Amino acid sequence: MNHLKDRPIFDGPTGQRFLVYNANAVREDECYLAGKMIAVSVVHGGPGPHFLSEDLVDYLAGQSSFKATVDIITEDEIGQALREIESAATVEALQECTLRHSTMLQIAGCLRRVTTVEEKRTIVSDYLRWYIIDRNSVVIDR
Numbered sequence: 001m002n003h004l005k006d007r008p009i010f011d012g013p014t015g016q017r018f019l020v021y022n023a024n025a026v027r028e029d030e031c032y033l034a035g036k037m038i039a040v041s042v043v044h045g046g047p048g049p050h051f052l053s054e055d056l057v058d059y060l061a062g063q064s065s066f067k068a069t070v071d072i073i074t075e076d077e078i079g080q081a082l083r084e085i086e087s088a089a090t091v092e093a094l095q096e097c098t099l100r101h102s103t104m105l106q107i108a109g110c111l112r113r114v115t116t117v118e119e120k121r122t123i124v125s126d127y128l129r130w131y132i133i134d135r136n137s138v139v140i141d142r
Contacts, residue, residue, distance in 0.1 A: 001041065004034055005051035009139065016053040016072050018132045019139050031139040059133050059140070068128040078104065082127060085120050094120050108135070 004010075009025045010017040025031055038049045049057075055068045070086065073079040081101040088094035094114050098105060105111040108130040110123050133140065 001038075001047045001049055001051065004037060004049070007034065009034060010051070011074055012053055012072050012132075013074065015051060017051050018053045018056045018072075019136050021136050021139050026139065029142075031142050035142070053132065055132055056140070066125070066129050066133075068125075068132055070124065070128070072128070073131065078131070082124050086124055088117060088120050091115065091117050093117075098123065 005017060007025075007030065008022050009019055009031055011020045012018050019031060022030070040046075042048050053068065053072065055066050058065050070079055070082045073082065081097075081104055085094065085097045085101070088097050091114060094117055098111065098114060102111055105123065105127065108127050110126045110130065112119075112123070114120075114123070
């Protein structure tokens with residue numbers, strides 16, 4: 001498991017890693033092989049993949065809970081954008097933030113017209129779910 005956690009098919013901080021799309025890994029079917037390695041280890045009483053994020057494990061187990069925070073994002077620009085949205089104190093500030101980061105939010109399907117400052121939590125949560133689960137669904141579902 002120690003070797004597996006450092007493969008380029010995973011991203012995220014230690015203990016909260018999640019699968020990411022990697023073209024070379026897809027070509028070589030590395031995600032599928034990693035899944036088989038994890039399954040064999042767990043079934044035979046070996047070490048489990050304790051390096052995976054709880055949200056990814058919950059998703060794989062069919063549970064709908066999602067509790068990720070911005071801290072799991074390793075890309076500085078994306079993390080900073082989400083922190084700006086989280087810290088918006090007024091509707092106007094939130095609207096300005098969403099406009100400034102509209103491309104990023106639109107790609108994830110999270111761009112929307114905001115009318116209350118409380119919507120920032122939903123925007124960030126939706127983006128995190130897309131970033132960790134939805135954009136990588138091809139490799140996760142493999």
